[in-house]
Amino acid sequence: MxxxxxxxxxxxxxxxxxxxxxxxxxxxxxxxxxxxxxxxxxxxxxxxxxxxxxxxxxxxxxxxxxxxxxxxxxxxxxxxxxxxxxxxxxxxxxxxxxxxxxxxxxxxxxxxxxxxxxxxxxxxxxxxxxxxxxxxxxxxxxxxxxxxxxxxxxxxxxxxxxxxxxxxxxxxxxxxxxxxxxxxxxxxxxxLPETSQVTHNQLEPLNFKAVFKNRLFMLNASLLALVNGALFTYIAASSFIFQKDFHLSTTSFSLIYAFNGLGIALGAQLMGRLTGKTSDRNLTRWGFLIPIASSGLMLLNALTVNNFWLFTTALWIVVVSIGFNNGITTAIAMASTSTNIGTASAVLGTFSELVGGLASPVVGLFGSTSSIPMISLIIIFEIIGLILLGLTSVTTTN
The missing domain is CATH 1.20.1250.20 (MFS general substrate transporter like domains)
Incomplete structure (x- = not known):
């Protein structure tokens, strides 16, 4: 044991x-x-x-x-x-x-x-x-x-x-x-001191099974994976959209990409400031709802006027929301387990990178000269996340 x-x-x-x-x-x-x-x-x-x-x-x-x-x-x-x-x-x-x-x-x-x-x-x-x-x-x-x-x-x-x-x-x-x-x-x-006080049997098999059987943790880990899917969708498609659809130079795109990177950091910092003022679930819910609304605005823009500034502003809001939700979903996932913490962190990270890695080629399958595939896939990730968040609330109360 x-x-x-x-x-x-x-x-x-x-x-x-x-x-x-x-x-x-x-x-x-x-x-x-x-x-x-x-x-x-x-x-x-x-x-x-x-x-x-x-x-x-x-x-x-x-x-x-x-x-x-x-x-x-x-x-x-x-x-x-x-x-x-x-x-x-x-x-x-x-x-x-x-x-x-x-x-x-x-x-x-x-x-x-x-x-x-x-x-x-x-x-x-x-x-x-x-x-x-x-x-x-x-x-x-x-x-x-x-x-x-x-x-x-x-x-x-x-x-x-x-x-x-x-x-x-x-x-x-x-x-x-x-x-x-x-x-x-x-x-x-x-x-850096040792933070895990362990007295383990060195012959004990790796305990992935206990982590996978923790339904609440796996649901919460799925939330982070979906946030990561939206992030990698943006990363994979944004350069093509800005440079081919909006005809920006490489330098101009690099500046926008850097500004969006600061948006991710700003979103994470905003989440930290709001923590404790309402429940983590409410913060996560807003973290999914806001990018859905902003992505909807981007989609309407792409189907009508395709205005550069409207697209860029709405995308920045989505990216800030990704930074916001990245931190909060990591926290609620890791907080939902008190044993096998290293194994849980491993599953969390690998699952997130797997979904993110799959998102990149998927968005590329639908072309690189329009923003619609990127926007649609981000909306799908965010809606599924909102649904799973509801399931985690049910699991918590049971």
């Missing part, structure tokens, strides 16, 4: 150090992906390969992140959070360093998978550590802060990557990731 002692919850406000550290750990996605996007053409020339092969390195890292969570989360339930985190950070740092010296696309893709596997430790364990330390309103507000920090990185990372590539060879991006990895290893080693 597995036995575990619940760690003592933090009653005071989280320290600035803990907030920044866990926020950075949760942002391994933008760090590993967005920062090196400006370097893709240079990497293609340097490795003497095709654009398709270099772009596959994005998918390789994402696959690693999705799979890695399923191993690291349950492992942390057995041995605590520090050991898996330190191993993940060390491997991430070493793989980033190795990418500096690779000149073969096949090996480059393999190491990118390893980098994603290791980087998933930051994503899955930042959620688990927060759940170890906080509950109730404190947990929701802390997740809101993490999502705020997370939302800033997609804005900063590509700008930093572009600056590095303009001044130095493409390897400078991975030099920077190596330095970030070393900093996180040192700060986590000396500044």
């Amino acid at each position: 597995i036995q575990s002692d619940s760690p003592q919850k933090v009653n005071s406000r989280p320290s600035l150090f803990l907030t920044i550290l866990l926020g950075t750990l949760s942002a391994f996605g933008p760090l590993s992906l967005d920062m090196y996007l400006p370097a893709l053409p240079d990497i293609q020339l340097s490795l003497h390969t095709s654009a398709t092969a270099v772009q596959a390195s994005i998918s390789a890292c994402l696959i690693g992140m999705a799979i890695g969570q399923l191993f690291i989360g349950p492992w942390s339930d057995r041995v605590g959070r520090r050991q898996p985190l330190m191993v993940g950070l060390a491997v991430f740092t070493l793989s980033s360093f190795a990418l500096i010296f690779i000149h073969n696309i096949g090996l480059f893709l393999i190491v990118r998978i390893v980098q994603g596997l290791a980087g998933s430790a930051g994503q899955v364990l930042s959620r688990a550590i927060a759940r170890d330390l906080f509950d109730g309103v404190k947990l929701t507000r802390f997740y809101a802060t993490l999502m705020t920090i997370n939302g800033v990185f997609p804005v900063i990372a590509p700008i930093l990557g572009a600056a590095l590539v303009s001044l130095f060879p493409w390897q400078s991006v991975f030099v920077t990731l190596t330095i970030i990895g070393v900093i996180l290893v040192v700060t986590s080693l000396f500044g």
